[in-house]
Amino acid sequence: MRTSPRSPRRLTALAATLTVTALALTACGQGDRGDDGAASAEEEAASGEAVSIRFAWWxxxxxxxxxxxxxxxxxxENPDVEIVTDFTDWGGYWDKLATTVAAGDTPDVLMQEQRYLREYAERGVLADLSQTDIATDAMDQGTLETGEVDGELVAIPTGVNVFSVLANTKVFADAGVPLPDDTTWSWEDYAEVATQISASGTGAIGRQDLWNDAAFNIFARQRGEQLFTEDGELGYTDETLVDFWEVALGLQESGGQxxxxxTVELETVGPERSLVATNAGGMVPEWTNQLSAVANAAGQDIELLRWPGESQGERTGMYFKPALYASMSAQTEHPEAAARFIDFMLNSETAGDIILADLGLPxxxxxxxxxxPKLPEVDRQSAEFVADLADEVVDSPPVPPAG
Known part of the structure; x- marks a missing residue:
């Protein structure tokens, strides 16, 4: 349990109204449960009946x-708690969550993504997990802090990924282009390597451009800037944005991408059908947890590379990003049971052996x-890559603004 002080949640009038409405709706079905409307752990245990909590994911x-x-x-292991599962696809999940929250029926435990954290936290939907018995002492504190909004720990990371460059070793070899030294290469080197592959006559393209705010964030962070500030404002200069797009425009002109x-068509096909995965391209930006899917599709060795410019800028730009977060409803009737389940999912050896690296490196x-040691070889490669970056990563970006 974290003991750092937390500032009061600043709610807007609308959020306060929604919270009061949700509590009122919840209370209607609770019967006589005491002043706070929730059964205590002792009452739940004494009843001899399993409490039921809903767990939602996509x-x-x-x-x-x-x-x-x-x-x-x-x-x-916990026969006094029943887990009712509630799942859907990515798009359907957020539509459904918005509807259930508005109706005062938020899942007791819910998976979260960083882009949605501030929206739900500022509406008072998510509980402050620092006030529970969920253990966080074995977690990297910098990564843990990415789940904080306005001083409250509203979400705990399940695991971490890194946005990196995936390189198809066969495409490089066939093109006669050596793999770069990713500890020293520059953005100019990056463009030159991509152009050489495209000009090799093998038919392969040097790099696939994957539009992703993570790539620009790394570029900006190398210059001492960032996509968003702690206050949710834009944190980069116009010059930096122009320079970032110039990289892509230059590679289009040289044939390097x-x-x-x-590029727009390739955005929709997924990692397994990227140019690198189909052995038609040398490099593609991608998260480390996609290495296995890309390597299996390609049937070739795929190398993880640092982004160019990491050794030339004001600072390194790469960062650890939580793959997913676990959150708890601030209105759950069974906070002890919900917290116990989150603790089990994140901290137990039993759950760790089931999840492995599917939710990012734990x-x-x-x-x-x-x-x-239990991971397939390609996943161990990802783990080693992330571990090698531990001394290079300075920090992680703040939670982005709502919307």
């Missing part, structure tokens, strides 16, 4: 099966050390 069938296995394992129309460093 994802593919693989993730549905994994989360269900975690829930089943928790219930086997496809034209814009092709934020719990003890669990990470335990599961790395």
């Amino acid at each position: 994802g593919s069938d693989h993730y549905h099966e994994m989360y269900q296995e975690v829930a089943d394992a928790f219930m086997a 496809p034209p814009a129309s092709t 934020a719990n460093l003890d669990i990470r050390e335990r599961i790395v």
Whole structure:
């Protein structure tokens, strides 16, 4: 349990109204549960009946099966708690969550993504997890702080990823272009390497441009700027944004990357059908947790590279980004049970052995050390890459503004 002081939550009048309405709706179905409307842990245990909490997430069938296995394992060890699972795809998840929150029926435990944290935190939807018994002492504190909004720990990271450059070693070899030294290469080197691959006559393209705010954030951070400030304002200069787009425009002109129309088409196909994954391109920007999917699709060795410019700028720009977060409803009727489940999911060896690196490399460093030897070779490669960056990463960006 964290003990750092927390500032009061600053709610707008609308958020306060929503919170009061949600509490009122919840109370209607609670019966006589005492002054705060929630049964205590002692009352729940004395009743002899399992309390029921709802757990919501998004994802593919693989993730549905994994989360269900975690829930089943928790219930086997905690027969006094029933986990009711609630899942959908990415788009449907946020539409459904908005509807249930408005109706005062927020899931007790819910998975979160960084871009939505501030919106739900400022509406008073998410509980301050620093006030629970969820253990966080084995987690990297810098990563943990990415779940804080206005001084409250509204979400705890499940694991971390790094936005990197994936390089197809066969494409490089066929083109006769050596892999770069990613500890020293510059943005000029990056452009030259991509152009050489495209000009090699093999038919491969030097790099696939993946528009992603993470790439620009790294570029800006190398200059001592950032995408957003702690106050949610834009944190970069116009000159930096222009220079970033000039990299892509220059590569289009040199043939080092496809034209814009092709880039737009490639945005929709997913990592497994990227140019690198289909052996049609040398490099693609991607998160480290996608290495396995890309390597399996390519059938070739794929190398993880640092972004260019890390050794030339004012500071390094790469950062650890939580893959996902676990949050708890501020209006849950069973906060002890919900917190116990989150603690199990993030800190237990049982859950760690089930999840492995599917939610990013575990934020719990003890669990990470335990599961790395159990990972497939390509996932161990990701783990080693992340570990090598530990002394280079300065910090992580603040939670972005709502919207």
